[in-house]
Amino acid sequence: MPKLGHPIRTFTVLAAAAAALAVAVSSAGAAPARHSSTTITGAGSTFVQPLVSQWISPIGSAYGYELQYSGVGSGAGVAAITARTVDFGASDAPLTPDQFTACNGCEQIPWALGATAVLYNLPGVKNLLHMDGPTLAQIFMGQITTWNDPAIAKLNPGVSLPSSKISIAHRSDNSGTTFNFTDFLSSASPAWNSQIGKGVAVNWPVGSGGKGSSGVAALVSQTPGAIGYADIAYALHNHLSYFAMKNKSGKFATPGLRGMLSAATSDETPAADNSLSIVNPPAKYANAYPISTFTYVIVPLQSSKAPDLKKFLFWAVTKGQTYGPKLLFEPLPKSVLVVAEKAIAKIHS
């Protein structure tokens, strides 16, 4: 009987290890079959998926393209474009140097603008609670443990906060949302920056991990006194409470379109890899929501479908942006649009 069991179990192990590959293969399945018609396939970020889904029908009537997108997660999207099993990948976090090397001749282009909401579950407190970066960092480092801590009380004058414990929920999988959130904490708190840092996953000192936005949301909504984070569209659709975050000008901003737009104009000169960081922008961006982020499309510079891919991407960063606001994606600001269009022009066959 153990002889029967062993290979099955081995497969389970391998299945986990080969997950990215499997995803890559499955998302590629449709591409070669319909090579003659213009099908454009993509895979990656679940965050940007609602927006890309909105594009399928209009891009079909505008150019006759069949757009296929699998929301398999940013990491799997990077793996898929690295293996060239899709025409484009989508990632919420900019590629790391290792990922760029592996992708061999890829470029990333900012193509959507979103924000991360800091969630809380505090039954009985009706007010919109305020929070700032340094306090949030202390909470996520386990240094502030109760809701009526003076640091939180000071941000919320006149609100009667309970003495209950704060329980912390974070993502256990690799996530662009985690990158955005820790990028903000690193910018707002020198202690966080030196001890923990930023990334798609970090070494969380305290708290429980949930798998996916849904996992974090489940932990937060199940647990009175919990704090977590998720992208704003997810938070809104699931009716979760989130903080108004203090920006550098001292204003408390909610993760809405106005806050994103104000933050988005703060980084006008992208790095050589086209990555832009707009967390915690300077005080002159008075309405900025400080945990905003660009999300990226990753394309090979050389593609057999170059003309179609370029047309599609141009459409996505211009006309496609108009589908954003009702899903809480703020259209790209002009300065970023220029960057994106320059990058798209570099694609060749």
Next chain:
Amino acid sequence: MTSLDLTDAARRPFTGRRVRFGDVSLQVVAGAAAAAVTILVGLIVWKVIEGARLSISHYGLAFVTRIAWNPVLGHEIYGAGSFLFGTAITSLFALVLAAPLAMGVALFLSELSPGWLRAPVTALVETLAAVPSVVIGLWGILVLGPALRGHIESWLHSAFGFIPFFGDPSPAGASIFTAIIVLTIMILPIVSSISRELFLGVPHDLKEGALALGTTRWEMVKGVVFPYSRGGIAAALILGLGRALGEAIAVTQVIGGGVFIHWSIFDGGDTLASKIAASYQGSSTNLQTASLVYLALILLVFSLVANISAQLIVRRVARRHGITRGGHA
């Protein structure tokens, strides 16, 4: 036995051609299947070692015991220590909880239950085995976790809090304890179905003989059923252990994560399999990817050891059984 005789017959010179053709094709097909599995396992092992090479050369064996996992660029360091601990503790506790339960279920279904109840309960137990792990995981995070935290964990903590195992309950209900209960539920049907088959296989004359000697039902079970199926039970438990060791998705959903070793089972943690499942997609550096594959390698070795020890136990018990069976009966 029978199949062996047939093969011998087939090898005799004057047998008809059709029989020979059938035998040859059977041999080819079966042999090819066996070879394919062997080659597949070999390829898997080779690929895993290949994939882990960067991490192996970087960290060596120190990786296995180091308690660290920091994927942040510039702070990168990896080790399997806390995941090995998490794997060992969740699997062993789950086994300890599942074993008596499974024995109870199996005994009930094979010896005690009224006839009309047997078929439906058996079907239900087997349905439990067919529930996808992601569904059990969802139930674990939405229903079981909060229920355990609200009732069982707080009670255990207040009653037995002086034992370090039962520390302060994690407020979110995602903990090693939740993972243990989820794993218990997942391995219970495997162990109980196999044990039920074993108990049903105990010869009737032995059972009836014992009862005729005036034993109670429990004495009959203790004196005849258990000794007769001891080797099989051990194998069933090891199979269950294997399932617990390798289960990834459901555990990832409920265990809460964290790179530390706590005495309290009410805190979060991670197992080898759950860490791989949570982190492989979107792994951002080559070293991290290699380290995750290194975890897979450790898990493979773990499973191999579990399997080999299962076979050794079965063989040893079977041999002793052969000598002493007369005594038990």
